[in-house]
Amino acid sequence: MISIFTDGAASGNPGPGGYGVILKSGDHYKEISEGFRHTTNNRMELMAVCVGLESIKKINQEITVFSDSKYVIDSIEKKWVFGWVKKGFAGKKNKDLWLRYLQSHKIHQVKFVWVKGHAGHPENERCDELAVIASKGKNLNIDSVFEMENKSQKLL
Template structure:
């Protein structure tokens, strides 16, 4: 059984953003974080989950993901994302990340649990600290998909 805790943050939406994740399995504990110069909170929430799942090397694991993102939890639990996929993400954002995330749902048995953000949950609070610190790092890389999509939207 693997537990994953995640959070994303951005200063401005869009703005500099970061993600934080904690993986726990028995006595193993790992923290992950990273950031981008211009992105959105929802992208960082998704990326936190993706990066945590990416760190799991063996397929067919039983995983519980704790997130304060209703965007992620509801999209999967209420099956909205499956409709988005069928419609090619017409009028929906973050197609690149949703497609990556859903590939992990094919590899593992994943259960999602919503936790209230900024409510004293120790791992959620730590993930928030990681995400905010990552967003404040100097010389952050570009979130290439987001910046390219934002540029395309300005054309129309």
């Protein structure tokens, strides 16, 4: 059994953002984080899940993802994302990340558990800390899909 804890953050929303991930399985423990110069909280929440799942090297693993994001959990658990796929994501944001998530969804047995954010859950608190630190980094990455979509919308 593998546990993945995730959190995302963005200051200004959109603004500088980051995600934090903790992977735990038996004695194994790994932290991952990354910051972006211009993104949204929802993108970082979803990217954390994607990165966590993509970090699992063996296929068909039993994985529990712990997240404080109702956006992510409800979209998956209530199967909204599968309806969005059928409609070509018409009017929906973060298509690139949802498609990325669905690649991992196909190859693992994933279940989700919602945890209340900022409520003392140790791994959630640590993921939040990782996300915030990453968002304040000096050399932030470019969330190219988000920035291109925003640039396109401004030109219309």
